[in-house]
Amino acid sequence: MSNTATTTADTTATTAGETDEQLKAEWREYAFEGEPKLAVEDLNVHYGDDHALDNVSLDIPKESVTALIGPSGCGKSTFLRCLNRMNDRVSSARIDGSVRLDGEEIYQDGVDLVELRKRVGMVFQSPNPFPKSIRENIAYGPKKHGDIQTGVLARLLGRADSDELDALVEQCLRDAALYDEVKDRLDDNALGLSGGQQQRLCLARCLSVGPEVILMDEPASALDPIATSKIEDLIADLAEEYTVVIVTHNMQQAARISDQTAVFLTGGKLVEYGDTDQVFENPQSTRVEEYITGKFG
Ligand SMILES: Nc1ncnc2c1ncn2[C@@H]1O[C@H](COP(=O)(O)OP(=O)(O)O)[C@@H](O)[C@H]1O
Ligand SMILES: [Mg+2]
Numbered sequence: 001m002s003n004t005a006t007t008t009a010d011t012t013a014t015t016a017g018e019t020d021e022q023l024k025a026e027w028r029e030y031a032f033e034g035e036p037k038l039a040v041e042d043l044n045v046h047y048g049d050d051h052a053l054d055n056v057s058l059d060i061p062k063e064s065v066t067a068l069i070g071p072s073g074c075g076k077s078t079f080l081r082c083l084n085r086m087n088d089r090v091s092s093a094r095i096d097g098s099v100r101l102d103g104e105e106i107y108q109d110g111v112d113l114v115e116l117r118k119r120v121g122m123v124f125q126s127p128n129p130f131p132k133s134i135r136e137n138i139a140y141g142p143k144k145h146g147d148i149q150t151g152v153l154a155r156l157l158g159r160a161d162s163d164e165l166d167a168l169v170e171q172c173l174r175d176a177a178l179y180d181e182v183k184d185r186l187d188d189n190a191l192g193l194s195g196g197q198q199q200r201l202c203l204a205r206c207l208s209v210g211p212e213v214i215l216m217d218e219p220a221s222a223l224d225p226i227a228t229s230k231i232e233d234l235i236a237d238l239a240e241e242y243t244v245v246i247v248t249h250n251m252q253q254a255a256r257i258s259d260q261t262a263v264f265l266t267g268g269k270l271v272e273y274g275d276t277d278q279v280f281e282n283p284q285s286t287r288v289e290e291y292i293t294g295k296f297g
């Protein structure tokens with residue numbers, strides 16, 4: 001049975017010379033065991049008339065690192081921001097489709113966005129600590145959410161004394177591999193830290209509210225190589241406990257740190273998704289191969 005989409009695609013290549021022939025559904029099918037942590041189905045995002053994400057479907061396994069790669073403007077950040085409804089804040093954005101977190105639709109009425117963003121935290125491209133002390137940067141979220149008062153974190157940490165907050169600050173800084181560098185200056189302003197330290201502080205701040213998923217949008221692109229490698233090491237450790245989804249324009253980085261890789265190309269299309277080794281060593285799509293080998297993009 002032929003359908004209209006196929007017929008049209010055979011005759012109408014896009015400006016990038018891409019046809020549906022080069023976007024086979026099986027290149028995007030990625031089989032893994034267990035239920036997906038995030039299940040994205042038929043996701044479309046428009047900014048006014050600009051179609052930034054074109055019918056993207058993708059299942060993300062839990063406790064692993066998923067890398068999103070592709071040329072600038074192909075919709076990676078847009079996709080990432082859909083996963084915790086950050087695009088809701090963009091007034092020109094129109095979002096259609098489905099995103100389920102542990103099977104539960106996040107695009108439905110009545111979803112508590114504060115709670116959602118606590119479960120699905122985000123670390124941005126440029127480190128953005130609050131102009132407050134290191135300690136306050138980490139204590140901010142748990143205090144705001146009332147976790148300190150209700151003792152949720154105390155229970156998590158297995159203690160309920162007044163050292164609760166200090167223990168939390170220390171734990172988050174340790175998990176972000178920053179504690180040893182800052183333990184003697186927790187009350188200093190966070191803006192006095194180096195870029196790499198600030199980014200790890202932002203990660204510690206993200207961890208402080210107990211997320212399940214961590215979204216990272218080019219978290220190392222503003223950092224020097226040493227700071228970058230610290231962040232990369234951290235990401236591998238985080239994947240033991242968290243579901244990490246990372247956008248990177250650095251293909252070597254994606255190859256080094258991720259378990260699976262999704263390649264987006266011009267027009268907001270997901271072209272290929274699979275095990276990172278397979279995508280880099282044996283891509284199914286010619287355009288992905290060209291992108292990866294640097295012939296395009
Ligand atoms: N807030 C916004 N308002 C309008 N257009 C946007 C906005 N954010 C992104 N876009 C457009 O959507 C497309 C995808 O952008 P983006 O998701 O930032 O891509 P990437 O992260 O892959 O570089 C681009 O054409 C970009 O100009
Ligand atoms: Mg981006």
